[in-house]
Amino acid sequence: MVYKIPPSQIVIRPPVEAYSVLIAVTGGCNWNRCRFCGTYKGIYRTTQDYAIRPLEDVLKDIDLYAEKNYHGYPVFLAGGNPTSAPTEYLVKIIEYVRLRMKDVPRVSSYAKALDILRKKDEELIQLAEAGLDIVYMGLESGSSKILRIMKKGTNAESMIEAGKRVLNSGIKLSLYVMLGLGGKKLSKEHVKGTARVLTEINPTIFRFRTLNVMPNTPLWQDWKNGDFELLSPVECLIEERDIIANLGENVTSQVFNDHVSNYCSLETVNIKNDRNAFIKTLDSYINDPKIKNLPRKNLTQM
Ligand code: SF4
DSSP: OEEEEETTTTOOEEEGGTTTEEEEOSSSSOOOOOOOOOOTTTTTTTEOOEEEOOOOHHHHHHHHHHHOOOSOOOOEESOGGGGGSSSSHHHHHHHHHHHHSSOOOOOOEEEEEEHHHSOOHHHHHHHHHOOOOEEEEEEEOOHHHHHHHTTOOOOOHHHHHHHHHHHHOEEEEEEEEEETTTTTTTTTHHHHHHHHHHHHHSSSEEEEEEOOTTTHHHHHHHHHHHHOOEEOOOOOOHHHHHHTTTTTTTTOOEEEOSTOSSSOEEEEEEHHHHHHHHHHHHHHHHHHHHTOOOOOOOOOOO
């Protein structure tokens, strides 16, 4: 028997929002087809269906946090993709956060490129004006071929369009890049495409994650069948190095490796200024004999 987690319970949030007030807005994921993602595909006999929470329930949660004096914290609007909800609904929630909770330094949420593309420019501006500061979007790869194989539901060009439209509306953009997503076969294509898309968008931030194949994902079966070959830790570091090395000169993004799946923890507030140091440090890891033989973490939960 599988326990259905109600949409009021939060399944996932970015590490950077670990100390934020988390307010559930949507449950599950309205796409839920990405072959590498097991978040909402049933794990430990639990799953969560896609749902948009009733507005009054979300506003009640905000009242509760305000009454309990949770002022001065960032607020994360939780759920796999809250931007799938109608703009008017989201604006009411963000405005209510700004009204009831004092000194909120940041309001953020996940955003899926498809949902952003469904919104008009005016709607994105409404979200920015209400006080949505930043969205976290899974680019995963800038290769259309890899995005298609992984059933991400978008291609490189629509990622570029969605990313640019977010930034043009005044909302900051943090993109996730998943090292190893092309496997051994498409590693070079992953590097080339990802560097190109990052260069086109020049996001506020991009963050590296490393592919871990979870047992409840379709990709797990491909890996077990031998149809998908995982990169070693050193190959993941080489991908990261090559993505950075192939970025255009215009890219000024902040870069983080702020996830348990990664094999390094490098970061910078401006990759343009720190690109050479980044590459040099990654090269030193890549050439370190201890790292060459490092086993994969093979995390089955995160
Ligand atoms: S990666 Fe994001 S969009 Fe894809 S299935 Fe998982 S939660 Fe949904």
